Structure formats: C-alpha cells, structure tokens
Amino acid sequence: MNKEVIEMINDVMDECKGLVTRRVLAILEGIENEYKDGTEMEKLKEACSQYERKGKILTLKELKDMKPGTIFAEGTIEDSPEGIHMVGSGLELRWVAVRGQIWDWAIYTYAKESTPEWVRDHGDKVIMEEYIRKLVPCDDEAFKMYRY
Secondary structure, eight states: OOHHHHHHHHHHHHHTTTOOOHHHHHHHHHHHTTOSOTHHHHHHHHHHHHHHHTTOOBOHHHHHHSOTTOEEEEEEEESSTTSOOSSOOOOEEEEEEEEOSSSOEEEEEEETTSOHHHHHHHOEEOOOHHHHHHHSOBOHHHHHTBOO
C-alpha cells in the first residue's frame, strides 16, 4: 500500500482522537478502488473497526442511544474453532452487530465478500454466547438484550 495513503489514514485517526467514524471507513472504501488487490485495504478496514471498538464494552445505555438498524460493529473472522465455529469451513466470514427495533441487538455472519448491509439483511445469526461476547464485548444488561 502507498506510504502516503497510510500516513493520511494515520493522521485522520489521530485527529479523531481514536474514534474512527463510519465516514472514515467510507473514505477507505473510495481509496480501495485505487488498488487491484483489495487484501491490504480489507486488513486496514478490519483494523479500523477493531480500533474503534477497542476497550469498549457495549452497555444498555449505548444500545438505547443507537438508532434502530445501526451497524455498530463489524469485522471478519475465521470460521473455525479458533475464530467462531459456524460450520467449520475454515473460510473468512464477515460479521456485523446490529441494533434492533426495541433496544435489542444481534450479530450476523456471511461470506467475507458480502457487504455489511447484505450480511445485516440476509446473514446467519450468531447464537453461542461465547462467540457473541468474543465479537462484541458487552455487560450483562446489554447481553440480556441479545436477540436469539
């Protein structure tokens, strides 16, 4: 990846004081089109998503403050016992955490190539507590609002 692009992204992240917004991720989507191999951009977007949630524990208050339908966390993870064991394919899965209509929430997964919006609307729901808490650390009140 171009060194100038990496420096620009680091500057943006510093300016945001650690809060990587959906707008920054949208900018990254635009930059991605400049590269034939999207692997580096995919890794960068994943790192940004994890950076944004790093150290954050989802609380009921946060959940209540979100707009219904909001994708509030996303990433990719291996479908394996070391990642999240959905069907044991060994492939990379895209996952999204979505705020529901009544302060509830859920996590959906599907093929890495899918868009976050497609995964939200058509993906497979994560139902094991271990994987839910691994993908989105949350307090017990917020976990009680998980929609199985």
